[in-house]
Amino acid sequence: MSAMTPAVFAEHGLSEAEYDKILDILGREPNLTELGVFSVMWSEHCSYKSSKKWLKKLPTEAPWVICGPGENAGVIDIGDGQAAVFKMESHNHPSYIEPYQGAATGVGGILRDVFTMGARPVANMNVLRFGDASHPKTRHLVAGVVSGIGGYGNCVGVPTLGGECAFHGSYDGNILVNAMTVGIADADKIFYSAATGAGNLVVYVGSKTGRDGIHGATMASAEFTENSDEKRPTVQVGDPFTEKLLIEACLELMATDVIVAIQDMGAAGLTSSSFEMASKGGVGVDLNLDQVPAREENMTAYEFLLSESQERMLMVLKPGEEDTARKIFEKWELDFSVVGRLTDTGRMVIREKGEVAADLPIDPLALASPEYDRPWVVAPPPADVCAADVPAPGPIFALLKNLMGSPDLCSKRWIWEQYDHLVMGDTVQRPGGDAAVVRVRDTQKALAITTDCTPRYCLADPVMGGKQAVAETWRNLTAVGAQPLAITDNLNFGNPERPEIMGQFVGAIEGIGAACTVLEVPVVSGNVSLYNETNGEAILPTPAIGAVGLLTDYTQAVGLAFPGDGLAVYLIGETQGHLGQSLYLREIAGREEGKAPPVDLDRERKIGDFVRDEIGRGVITSCHDISDGGLLVALAEMALAANIGITITAGGGSLSDHAWAFGEDQARYLVTAAGKHFVALAEVARVPVTCIGRTGGVALVWGDQTLTLDELRAAHEDWLPDYMAG
Amino acid sequence: MNSAVIVFPGTNRERDMVLALSAAGARPVEVWHRETRLPAVDLIVIPGGFSYGDYLRAGCMAGHSPIIREVKKQAEAGVHVLGVCNGFQVLTETGLLPGALLRNAHLKFICKDVHLKVENNGTPFLSGYESGAVMSVPVAHHDGNYFADEATLDALDGEGRVAVRYCGPDGTVTRYHNPNGSQRNIAGIYNKRGNILGMMPHPEDAIDKLLGGIGGKPLFDGLAGALGPTS
Numbered sequence: 001m002s003a004m005t006p007a008v009f010a011e012h013g014l015s016e017a018e019y020d021k022i023l024d025i026l027g028r029e030p031n032l033t034e035l036g037v038f039s040v041m042w043s044e045h046c047s048y049k050s051s052k053k054w055l056k057k058l059p060t061e062a063p064w065v066i067c068g069p070g071e072n073a074g075v076i077d078i079g080d081g082q083a084a085v086f087k088m089e090s091h092n093h094p095s096y097i098e099p100y101q102g103a104a105t106g107v108g109g110i111l112r113d114v115f116t117m118g119a120r121p122v123a124n125m126n127v128l129r130f131g132d133a134s135h136p137k138t139r140h141l142v143a144g145v146v147s148g149i150g151g152y153g154n155c156v157g158v159p160t161l162g163g164e165c166a167f168h169g170s171y172d173g174n175i176l177v178n179a180m181t182v183g184i185a186d187a188d189k190i191f192y193s194a195a196t197g198a199g200n201l202v203v204y205v206g207s208k209t210g211r212d213g214i215h216g217a218t219m220a221s222a223e224f225t226e227n228s229d230e231k232r233p234t235v236q237v238g239d240p241f242t243e244k245l246l247i248e249a250c251l252e253l254m255a256t257d258v259i260v261a262i263q264d265m266g267a268a269g270l271t272s273s274s275f276e277m278a279s280k281g282g283v284g285v286d287l288n289l290d291q292v293p294a295r296e297e298n299m300t301a302y303e304f305l306l307s308e309s310q311e312r313m314l315m316v317l318k319p320g321e322e323d324t325a326r327k328i329f330e331k332w333e334l335d336f337s338v339v340g341r342l343t344d345t346g347r348m349v350i351r352e353k354g355e356v357a358a359d360l361p362i363d364p365l366a367l368a369s370p371e372y373d374r375p376w377v378v379a380p381p382p383a384d385v386c387a388a389d390v391p392a393p394g395p396i397f398a399l400l401k402n403l404m405g406s407p408d409l410c411s412k413r414w415i416w417e418q419y420d421h422l423v424m425g426d427t428v429q430r431p432g433g434d435a436a437v438v439r440v441r442d443t444q445k446a447l448a449i450t451t452d453c454t455p456r457y458c459l460a461d462p463v464m465g466g467k468q469a470v471a472e473t474w475r476n477l478t479a480v481g482a483q484p485l486a487i488t489d490n491l492n493f494g495n496p497e498r499p500e501i502m503g504q505f506v507g508a509i510e511g512i513g514a515a516c517t518v519l520e521v522p523v524v525s526g527n528v529s530l531y532n533e534t535n536g537e538a539i540l541p542t543p544a545i546g547a548v549g550l551l552t553d554y555t556q557a558v559g560l561a562f563p564g565d566g567l568a569v570y571l572i573g574e575t576q577g578h579l580g581q582s583l584y585l586r587e588i589a590g591r592e593e594g595k596a597p598p599v600d601l602d603r604e605r606k607i608g609d610f611v612r613d614e615i616g617r618g619v620i621t622s623c624h625d626i627s628d629g630g631l632l633v634a635l636a637e638m639a640l641a642a643n644i645g646i647t648i649t650a651g652g653g654s655l656s657d658h659a660w661a662f663g664e665d666q667a668r669y670l671v672t673a674a675g676k677h678f679v680a681l682a683e684v685a686r687v688p689v690t691c692i693g694r695t696g697g698v699a700l701v702w703g704d705q706t707l708t709l710d711e712l713r714a715a716h717e718d719w720l721p722d723y724m725a726g
Numbered sequence: 727m728n729s730a731v732i733v734f735p736g737t738n739r740e741r742d743m744v745l746a747l748s749a750a751g752a753r754p755v756e757v758w759h760r761e762t763r764l765p766a767v768d769l770i771v772i773p774g775g776f777s778y779g780d781y782l783r784a785g786c787m788a789g790h791s792p793i794i795r796e797v798k799k800q801a802e803a804g805v806h807v808l809g810v811c812n813g814f815q816v817l818t819e820t821g822l823l824p825g826a827l828l829r830n831a832h833l834k835f836i837c838k839d840v841h842l843k844v845e846n847n848g849t850p851f852l853s854g855y856e857s858g859a860v861m862s863v864p865v866a867h868h869d870g871n872y873f874a875d876e877a878t879l880d881a882l883d884g885e886g887r888v889a890v891r892y893c894g895p896d897g898t899v900t901r902y903h904n905p906n907g908s909q910r911n912i913a914g915i916y917n918k919r920g921n922i923l924g925m926m927p928h929p930e931d932a933i934d935k936l937l938g939g940i941g942g943k944p945l946f947d948g949l950a951g952a953l954g955p956t957s
Contacts, residue, residue, distance in 0.1 A: 150835050154866070155776040157738020241736050241779025332735065418835045420866045422931045422938065423774075425742035430938075439937065441741075555936055 004029050012039035018370065025364045033302045033350070034358045038365065040268035040306060041275060044530050047369040050496035051528040054509045058523045059516045064485060065524055066187060072113040072263060073183075074524025075190055076486045078550050082440065083187040084447055085119035088127070088180035088490040088546040090529035094235040095177040099144025104152040104238040106179045108310050111156060112264035115247050116313065118191040118254050119183025122424060123438050124153045126163035126179050127451045127490065127544040131172030133407050133723060138167070141175055142415075143724065148238075149179070150418040155240035156247070159427055160419035161436030163451045167407040170455075173534025178490040178527075180546040182449055184440055191254060193263040194280035195316045195342055200260055202274070202285060202340035203322070205329050206246050206312040209270070210295035212236050213308025223495055223533040242311040242334070249332040250313065256328075258321035265312040271305045273314040274340075275348060279366030284345035289352040293335040301350060301357035316342060376502035382460050385580040385594035387659035396657050397700065397707040399588055400632050403662070405715035406587045407723075409629050414720040428554050432641070434479040434625055439554045446554035448482030450547050454628070455540035456581050457596035462504045466511025466543055467599040471666060473547035474519045475625040478608040479669060480557050481615035482549030484519065489526040489545055494538025496530045504541040505530075512543060518601035519608075521547060558615050560624035561641035562672060565696040567621075569638075569646060570678060571631065573607055573668030574688050577652065577659025583629050584662035597664050604667040610687045611669050619678060623671045630662040634670050635692075636700065640713055645697035650690055727752050727954030729769040732797065732813075734759040734788045739774035739811065739930065746930035747771065750946035751954065759791045768953040769806045770797055772813030774866070774928060784827060784869040785815030794820055806850060806953060807922045811867055814914070814924035823917055823924045824882070825874030830867070831907025837866040839938070840905050840927060842913050843893040846886045849916060851923040854948025860897045861890075861941040863932040865905055870926040872908035872915075882915055889914040889923055 009019045012035055022030055022038050030038065040046055048055065060068035066083055067075035073087035091106025107124060114121050126149060131138045153160040158181070195202070213236035253259065261281065263273045270292070278285045289304045299307075317325055322338065329336035343349075348365075350358040392399065403409050416431035428446055429437035435450035452472045458465025470487060477484040489512060494501040516522055532539040551557055562569070579585050580594020614620040622642075626634040639646055652660025672695070682689035699708040729752040733740050740756060747754040747769075754771070757764060764770065778787035788794065794816070801807045801822060809817040817823040830836055839862050844855040855861065874882070882888050891911040893899045904911045906926070914925025929942025 147834070154835055154837075154868070155736070155738075155779065157775060239779070241776060241781070244738065244776075245735055417838050420835070420837045422837060422864050422866055422928070423738055423742065425739075425745050425931055426937070428937055 004035065009035065012036065013043060014039055018042060025361060033305065034360055036302050036306050037271050037358060037360060040271055041365040042369055046268050046272050048528055049370045049372050050374050050530060051505065052371055053373055054506055057509060058513050060522050060524065062520060062522045065522055066190065068522065068524050069526060071192060072116045074486060074488060075117065076524060077187055078445065080443065081187050083185045083190065084182060084548055085114050085117045085185050086180065086182040086488055086546065086548055087113050087525035088178050088488045088544065089113065089527040090490050090492060091177045091179065092174060092492065092529050092532060095145055096175050098235040099141050100148040100151065101235050101237050103145040103148030103177050105236045105310050106177050107149055107152040108238045108240065108243050109266045110179045110181045111158065111243060112266065114181040114183040115250055116191065116262055116264045117185065118189050119185035120251060121158045121181050121183040122426065123182045123436060123449055124158050124160040124179065125436065125449055125451050125546060127176065127453065128163065128165040129171045129176035129542060130167050131175065132169040133167050135172045139724060139726060145177055146415050146418055152238055152240045154420040156244045157423050159421045159423050161421050161427065161438060161449060162416060162431035165412050165415060168540060170540045173537065174532040174539050176492050176542055178544050180451060180488065182447060182548060189254065191259055191262050193261050193277050195261045195277040195283050196281040197260060198283060198342050198344040200316050200319060200342045201322060201338050202342065203315050203317055203325065204292060204312065204337045204339045205315065206334055207239060207242050207309060208293040208295035208335055209304055209307050209312065210309045211299065211303055211307060214303060214306045223531050236308045236310050238310050245332045245334055246311055246313065249329050249334055253325055253328050256324055258318050258324050260316040260318055262313060262315040265314060267308065269306065269308045275362055275366045277314065277316065278348065278362045284343035284347045284362060285340050286343055287340040287348065287350045289350060289357065291337050291339045293337055301352045374496050374502045375499045376506050377499040378503045378507065379500055382593060382595060385585065387577050387579050387656050390579050390585060390589055390658065392658040393588065395705055396661050397702065397705045399658065400636060401707060401712060401715045403583060403587055403629050403633055404636055404712060405719045407719065408583060409633060410719035411717045412720065413717060414724060428557055429480060429559060433560050434476040435482065437480055437551065437554065437557045444553045446551040446557060448477045448480050448549040448551060450476035451544060452476060453542055453544040455542045456592065458504065458508055458541040458543060460581050460594065461596040462507025462541055463511040464596040464599055465541065466508035467515040467601060468596065468666065469543055469545045470512050470515035470519065470521065471599050471601065471604050472627055473545045474521060475608060477547055477549035478612045479623045479625045481612060482551045483612065484521050484547055484549040486524045487516065487521050487545050487547045489523055489543060490529065491526065492529045492532055492539060492542040492544065494533045501538055508541055508543040515601055518605055556616060558621060558623050560638050561622060562638055562644045562695045563621045565644060567672045567695045568691050569693050569695060570671050570673060571668065571690045571692045572611060572671060572682065572687060574665065575631065575660060575663065575668065576665050577655040577663035578665045579659055579663055582662060582664045584658065597666050599666050607667050607687050610682065610685045611671065614681065619675060619681065620671045620673050623669055626668040626670060630664050632661040636712055638670060639700060639709060640716060643709060644695050645699045645701065645709055646693045646695050647697065648693040648702040650692040727768045727950055729754045729771060730757045730764055730767045731771045731773055732757050732759065732793055734777035734791060736777045736779050737773055737775035739928065742930045743771055743773040746933045746946050749933055750950040752946065752950050757793060759793050762792050762796060764796050764800055767805065769808065769949060770800060772809040772816050774811030774813060777812055777816065785812055785819040788816045789819030798822065801922055804921055808851065809924040810928060810930065811926055814926055815869065817922065817924040822922055823915055824878050825872055827869045828871040828873050829869050830871050835868040836905055837864065839864050841893050841895050841903065842890040842927060843897050843899060845888045845891055849920045850949050850952030851945060852889060852948065853952050854944030858897065860893060860895065862939055863927045863929050863941045864938065865927045867926055870906040870908065872912045874909065879910055885918065887916045888912055889916050890925060
């Protein structure tokens with residue numbers, strides 16, 4: 001074994017203090033294999049060492065939560081003995097280095113997290129952030145990531161129902177690819193990862209192990225430099241066909257009663273799955289690497305343990321049930337191998353060719369791994385921006401057209417038409433709306449799913465930005481008529497060793513937690529991605545939220561398209577004309593300034609509950625929440641979706657036109673309603689409502705301004721395909 | 727009527743197809759690719775997906791699987807066979823239908839609603855539509871670009887074997903409405919005998935007005951009407 005020098009453990013991403021701790025734990029020097037195991041298990045990606053102190057503060061409980069954070073995915077009760085299982089996870093670093101495979105394996109990994117728990121995946125979503133459109137790598141990264149997400153999801157046969165995609169220079173060297181999967185399971189047939197029962201067999205199924213992805217988790221726990229492209233060999237290669245077989249084989253096995261525990265091999269592969277399963281169950285493991293199916297010859301223990309080859313699972317079977325399981329995996333032509341046995345020693349003993357390759361205590365590498373209380377500071381709040389100081393360089397409709405054709409607000413059709421969003425035959429609402437709606441097969445129920453985050457608000461005010469991200473997903477679900485139930489979070493930040501970055505993280509957690517409490521949407525699963533920096537430049541703080549809600553009757557879902565001509569359009573909520581941190585300010589005035597719009601969670605709740613009730617009663621017939629770009633952008637989106645115009649009869653009163661039209665005040669919706677009493681209904685509920693116009697025609701009309709839908713559509717639809725065509 | 731849905735490893739639209747067939751009363755059963763016998767059925771369906779991963783060429787491996795020999799035998803005996811998307815690719819790979827499905831002209835996967843013009847409704851498959859009718863159904867494929875040599879295309883046209891073509895909402899057939907570069911906008915074709923239909927679009931994903939419309943429903947209802955209720 002090579003002597004342990006500071007250079008060797010530094011190369012493994014371990015600090016001197018961490019190495020000293022290893023010496024304390026073992027009472028001796030680790031060998032290289034053992035050092036490799038420590039390196040991945042104590043990596044930020046696997047250990048959550050900088051974040052777990054703060055994650056514990058998030059609200060995670062509600063009567064409908066079956067399983068909160070800590071398992072492969074979160075589980076909530078959706079009635080009738082059924083559960084929804086979901087999680088979002090990042091694959092940022094690999095996707096920057098090798099966009100197609102990085103994004104594809106991100107989808108593969110999150111699918112496994114969900115079907116591992118006994119659920120059939122029914123929907124994929126994603127959150128994408130790319131660098132500035134003018135950056136030379138952006139086009140190539142967009143093309144590769146989109147085609148990788150589609151290539152994997154389309155083949156596996158799980159619909160990709162949407163997500164969000166935006167551009168900003170802070171992501172030039174660190175794009176974000178966060179993938180979310182939602183599955184449906186029987187509430188009494190959820191499978192967990194805690195390995196129990198000394199003597200029980202440990203079984204490996206799925207693909208063979210190769211040399212790909214070694215040290216992927218360590219890579220994902222470091223900043224990028226100019227030489228990061230050299231890390232391409234640490235990116236895994238996906239095989240969606242094998243994943244499809246693995247889904248079917250696992251679900252077939254789960255219908256029998258032979259599994260004690262199961263976990264997928266994700267980041268840090270065989271190492272993290274075996275250590276985590278054993279740690280949760282309080283057992284030890286004897287692992288024999290000679291039995292691990294290998295794709296390549298002469299692999300070392302180090303390589304077997306750290307490989308991140310895809311489409312692999314580890315499970316513990318009940319005694320005597322090996323043959324039942326083996327038959328199912330043989331039917332699906334997947335590898336099946338008994339690779340070990342549980343013990344009562346609390347140690348992981350790894351053998352190869354008759355020799356002990358590693359002998360390590362389990363808990364210090366898993367549940368009892370290091371936890372840091374990193375120093376953090378709160379950045380001073382930015383000065384506010386006054387609407388009077390913001391120019392309106394042209395007629396409002398000309399500015400609207402510019403905004404609708406800007407990278408963040410343009411139609412993302414070019415992306416989602418590359419995703420099979422219809423397979424499985426249950427898609428009620430397709431991509432492009434506020435939330436995707438997918439029917440629960442053989443029932444009247446449907447799940448509503450959305451992802452969101454507004455990073456520019458998070459930078460200006462992490463607490464408010466955290467609140468806003470949760471509030472916006474809650475609003476999106478409400479806008480289709482669903483009752484929001486729970487969220488998953490994917491916290492993407494820069495280097496936590498910098499106090500100002502840690503301050504962003506701490507603030508965002510505070511805001512998310514506050515919103516979860518008031519809006520009653522606990523966090524049931526999540527992922528943290530830190531070190532999203534290149535050469536010291538951090539990304540905008542991006543705590544992406546994925547939210548899931550329930551419709552008891554999918555026929556009651558509403559969309560954003562105006563349902564007909566001659567209908568009154570109502571604005572619900574209060575308009576203050578907040579232009580600070582707005583897209584208007586950035587895209588039209590070229591300024592990234594101001595305070596984030598204030599989020600009043602109680603008002604959010606009151607207004608949202610009213611909207612959802614009236615959708616459920618059939619009073620509200622179409623609905624769209626107002627977010628990026630403000631009121632006129634939301635109105636334009638409703639008109640385009642319906643191909644029906646609108647004549648606007650209201651105005652901002654004391655507000656200037658551009659503040660009224662493009663301010664990003666929160667807790668607002670646009671709706672059409674059946675019957676004449678809608679205003680009275682809202683007044684009784686003490687919800688502010690204003691009629692702002694009437695649908696009809698083929699243009700937006702406001703006073704003497706006219707913008708035809710054709711012209712608007714061209715601006716909105718053409719930007720992305722034109723950009724991608726180069 | 728009874729129907730069989732063939733499932734290869736990698737097939738992924740069998741659930742959609744079973745739902746559509748069940749709704750029409752076509753009593754579907756799923757048949758695993760390693761089977762060598764088919765139950766007595768009036769209709770065999772090869773659904774969409776990525777059989778065997780389609781790593782070699784879409785539909786190629788499936789074209790050589792055990793169950794396909796039986797499908798061929800039944801088709802020769804006159805049993806009706808519907809291949810959708812990957813199923814169409816399998817049927818061209820086996821030689822049951824002429825031509826080939828190449829990569830989409832724009833090289834990207836495409837999932838969206840398209841309009842199809844019914845060119846020949848004189849088979850059980852399209853008996854639920856008027857001749858010249860326009861239906862709206864989705865496509866979802868990477869390799870749907872129909873190709874055949876000119877002589878084959880002329881024969882298909884001359885013999886009324888083009889079942890459906892991509893068109894506009896009003897039925898006009900133009901290059902603008904062709905989603906994948908298919909020659910002569912061909913979306914689906916029959917064999918000579920008219921008992922085999924291969925098509926790229928997914929009628930099984932358009933059978934419910936709240937889930938993308940009912941453009942595909944007459945296909946299943948028509949099949950059930952023409953092939954049932956004998957058994």
